Amino acid sequence: MYPFTYIKAKTNKEAITAIGSNSNAKFIGGGTNLIDLMKMNIEMPQQLIDITSLDLKKIETLPNGNIKIGALVRNSDLAYDETIMQKFPMLSKALLAGASPQLRNMATTAGNILQRTRCSYFYDTAMPCNKREPGSGCSAIKGYNRMHAILGTSDKCIATHPSDMCVAMAALDAIIHIESANGERTINFLDFHLVPGDTPEKENVLQPGELITAVEIPALPFASNSTYIKVRDRHSYEFALTSAAVALEINDGIIQNARIALGGVGTKPWRCKEAEQSLINKKATADNFSAAADIALKDVKTFQYNAFKPKLAKQTIISALQTIGGNNG
Amino acid sequence: MANKNENDTLVNDCDIITRKEFIAQTSAFTAAITITTSSTKKIINKLSAPAPGMLTVAMNVNGKEKTLEIDPRTTLLDALRENMHLTGTKKGCDRGQCGACTVLVDGRRINSCLHLAAMCDGVKVTTIEGLGTPDNMHPMQEAFLKHDAFQCGYCTPGQICSAVGLLKEGHAKTDDDIRELMSGNICRCGAYQNILDAIKEVQQNA
Numbered sequence: 431m432y433p434f435t436y437i438k439a440k441t442n443k444e445a446i447t448a449i450g451s452n453s454n455a456k457f458i459g460g461g462t463n464l465i466d467l468m469k470m471n472i473e474m475p476q477q478l479i480d481i482t483s484l485d486l487k488k489i490e491t492l493p494n495g496n497i498k499i500g501a502l503v504r505n506s507d508l509a510y511d512e513t514i515m516q517k518f519p520m521l522s523k524a525l526l527a528g529a530s531p532q533l534r535n536m537a538t539t540a541g542n543i544l545q546r547t548r549c550s551y552f553y554d555t556a557m558p559c560n561k562r563e564p565g566s567g568c569s570a571i572k573g574y575n576r577m578h579a580i581l582g583t584s585d586k587c588i589a590t591h592p593s594d595m596c597v598a599m600a601a602l603d604a605i606i607h608i609e610s611a612n613g614e615r616t617i618n619f620l621d622f623h624l625v626p627g628d629t630p631e632k633e634n635v636l637q638p639g640e641l642i643t644a645v646e647i648p649a650l651p652f653a654s655n656s657t658y659i660k661v662r663d664r665h666s667y668e669f670a671l672t673s674a675a676v677a678l679e680i681n682d683g684i685i686q687n688a689r690i691a692l693g694g695v696g697t698k699p700w701r702c703k704e705a706e707q708s709l710i711n712k713k714a715t716a717d718n719f720s721a722a723a724d725i726a727l728k729d730v731k732t733f734q735y736n737a738f739k740p741k742l743a744k745q746t747i748i749s750a751l752q753t754i755g756g757n758n759g
Numbered sequence: 760m761a762n763k764n765e766n767d768t769l770v771n772d773c774d775i776i777t778r779k780e781f782i783a784q785t786s787a788f789t790a791a792i793t794i795t796t797s798s799t800k801k802i803i804n805k806l807s808a809p810a811p812g813m814l815t816v817a818m819n820v821n822g823k824e825k826t827l828e829i830d831p832r833t834t835l836l837d838a839l840r841e842n843m844h845l846t847g848t849k850k851g852c853d854r855g856q857c858g859a860c861t862v863l864v865d866g867r868r869i870n871s872c873l874h875l876a877a878m879c880d881g882v883k884v885t886t887i888e889g890l891g892t893p894d895n896m897h898p899m900q901e902a903f904l905k906h907d908a909f910q911c912g913y914c915t916p917g918q919i920c921s922a923v924g925l926l927k928e929g930h931a932k933t934d935d936d937i938r939e940l941m942s943g944n945i946c947r948c949g950a951y952q953n954i955l956d957a958i959k960e961v962q963q964n965a
Contacts, residue, residue: 434831434832436831458875461878465874466855466873480877530858530870530942530943531924531940533855533873535867536869666939
């Protein structure tokens with residue numbers, strides 16, 4: 431690890447002022463991804479601003495029924511929160527499918543959103559990587575790309591977004607609250623992460639000097655009928671090959687509303703609005719789920735070692751929808 | 760005198776290098792630097808940055824107040840092992856993947872290899888040494904012995920701290936729950952079944 435100075439911020443304002451005066455500073459919350467990246471000399475901040483003392487640790491139900499999750503709420507506390515388990519089971523399940531209990535006890539909500547890809551070439555500083563060193567090339571496109579993305583890729587980068595939690599948040603149309611010296615703003619979750627395009631080093635729309643303070647989950651009554659299914663090489667403690675967060679509202683066997691988002695296949699948490707639309711006013715049958723999965727995956731582009739992913743992702747979507755929508759026909 | 764002679768030789772050798780040769784050699788060296796990648800340049804810049812100041816951190820470790828002078832880069836794991844000489848906590852992967860470094864911070868199990876000691880000011884840390892002693896073992900330590908829940912023992916302090924944290928969290932209802940919630944602790948000897956038996960016994964007796 432390269433040398434850095436350490437300061438502890440006591441208020442949001444202190445944190446924002448500190449990061450505003452040092453463009454090479456970074457906030458540290460749980461640190462589970464940042465410290466790892468610093469050990470690998472991928473992140474080399476000159477200063478760490480410890481924000482764990484900030485008052486951003488509450489999970490509140492707002493008067494309009496939305497849930498506001500403080501940026502520093504630990505992944506384990508969010509996963510086991512009774513309101514979340516009851517009203518948004520897909521979010522609880524996604525969180526519990528990620529990392530290990532120890533890491534979930536450390537990792538924060540905002541840190542989870544800002545975590546970086548686990549592409550092995552991004553981590554290997556001896557190899558070219560456009561995300562780590564813009565212009566150096568992508569080692570994954572013609573390398574061992576079994577874990578890599580099939581949606582949202584570019585000729586510069588095919589790294590997957592690693593988060594499980596973010597897949598549920600994409601499905602739930604979460605809203606990210608941000609504070610900076612210029613005041614407060616919100617960003618829709620789906621607009622927060624960026625596909626790599628020509629600038630894979632730019633992963634989200636957060637501006638320098640901005641602090642994520644909370645994530646708001648809009649009330650969605652039918653999300654109580656939701657789930658998250660993750661397929662991986664090991665049963666536990668492994669990143670997704672494919673995953674799906676789904677919610678269904680069904681009346682008399684007819685689908686009224688649907689939410690579908692995918693993990694392990696996209697360069698960002700992947701929402702499938704067209705597939706959701708295709709299910710509305712249809713019967714909750716395996717054939718309709720299968721047709722929706724085809725729509726969700728119609729733009730896939732596979733690489734040498736991940737050609738299995740479209741079929742696996744399709745089965746993951748169908749299986750998730752059947753889990754909450756019944757195994758009919 | 761031998762030293763003096765060696766020095767003389769060095770000086771003489773230096774004298775032999777002409778100004779022209781010196782310039783040629785340093786130019787080659789400069790060229791070598793110029794063609795390095797931008798990441799190498801970044802690393803060179805970082806290395807020439809001034810050394811950061813030491814930090815004073817006070818924490819309660821196994822019931823004792825400890826005050827440490829540490830480099831900001833020090834992880835809790837290294838602070839425990841190198842500064843406090845509590846070597847019960849083990850360094851495995853040092854990247855949060857194996858769980859050997861698991862300790863309890865304010866009662867919650869965490870990976871001490873990914874936690875900065877600087878962030879531990881005012882916290883309460885419990886390591887394997889703080890759970891029990893050979894004469895007065897923690898029930899989980901006793902159960903691990905009884906069920907032969909280890910072979911080489913390297914992952915054991917982390918397994919035991921993790922198991923204590925798991926029972927405190929109270930989310931494990933079935934064998935599969937325990938297996939899933941112990942998945943952050945890897946055992947290369949494969950003592951998993953016996954680890955499960957040990958944890959179940961402590962859970963049932965609680």
